[in-house]
Amino acid sequence: MRGLIIKDLLFIKSTWKNLIILFIGSLLISVALGNYLLAVCSLPVMLLSSGINTFQTDEFYNTESYTLSYPLSRKQIVLAKYLFTIILLLISTYIGLLIYWLISVIIHPGFNGLNTDMLKYFFMTEAGALIVDSFFYPVIYKFGCEKSRLVLMSIVMLLLGIGSILSVYINTSNITLDLAGGLNFIQTYGLQVLGITVTLFLIISYILSIVFYKHKDY
């Protein structure tokens, strides 16, 4: 299983030039705007979305048949992908905090006022990227990379449709939403709730991936 994680990490290593170029681009935009959120968040998000890219690369090089010839169970193969994602999360957190530190200490010493919010946004961005991964992984295991794009697009359209119907329903009925209370709750417990939500998403995603992968022919 370690071999598969190393295989995916080597893929990230092989894309480091692209990641650096994108990071420099986002840093320049941040400097121009005087807001460093983009610089702090961009590289971690790019790293976390690389998990999906490894699926595409595997499909492009048709490596799945080989992977299934290794002395590993299908469950171990799926687990390797999720462990790789968690390693990406750790790397992205480390890099994000390092960039944050570099900006607040070296590039922009008077940056302290924004620190707490900046970190919150950073963790929220990471959580968002992980939730996207959690959606994508089982869908890719079920349908492959090409079809999964269509499936996810359909899901997004469906959610947008449901959202639109709900908003029309709320507007036309006498339901009042306590938005201020909701915002307060998010301010106070937002990160904890997000952490729990992401963990749940990952666990459900992992279980679904195993179910789909266990029954798929390659």
Next chain:
Amino acid sequence: MNIEVKNLNKSFDDFQLKNVNIEVPKGKIVGLIGENGAGKTTLIKCILGAMFKDSGEVKLFNKEYDNSLKDDIGVVYDNSFIIETYNIKDLNLIMKNIYKNWDQKLFFKYIEEYNLPLKKEIRKLSTGMKKKLEIITAICHHPKVLILDEPTSGLDPVIRSEVLDLFQDFVNNNDNSILLSTHITSDLEHIADNVIFISKGEIIFDKPLKEIKDDYIVLDVDKEELKNIAKKDIIRYKENRIDYQVLIHKKNMKTKYEKYIKRITALDDIMLLYIRGV
């Protein structure tokens, strides 16, 4: 027995493997031949667990199928390998973390012997180099069985001969064996002990190569001469532009047919007549 497949069935919408039975004994090279889409790769994938069988039994090393047994199997597939942006050092790093018995020394010995560049991306290697690398990678964890799907396709005769030597060395200890699927039947005529012929998902024959050579004969005849051959003696025949090729069992050979034998029967002839003949 290193591989044993019994009554294997696998159905798709437009294709079916039907009651496939094969055996790959210790110390033998078994060739698997058949036209494109005959079911060779499907059979291999069912043996390796990349595809699920509908029914039947696959035994490896006389044991019920288990993932851990794959430590003793080396595989080369046609048209796929590791991600090709990696180099040979990366490949070694991955493989030593996948196989318990990965032999790094042996791997780099072969790499040196075949002059493969360590730091060049795999996609930048020539077809022959890539194929050699795939084969080396398949044997460096000391497997007992090699399962090879078109391992020599796209190789020039010199490299093919080197690769075939490598296969022969592999089975020299009498414990190892190879299941070799190929279109290049002349390769099999050099190294195979047994040949399995599969067509449209069914095994047509599974025999020692020598027996096949002794068993079949191909006659080249024109339209008039074809009438002289008894219908019951003909297994298959095929019309060419100016003549006919007729496949018969050697036991049915009669003195009057002898003048029609024009060349030595090759596996290719037999396969072609079974597939395209009537």
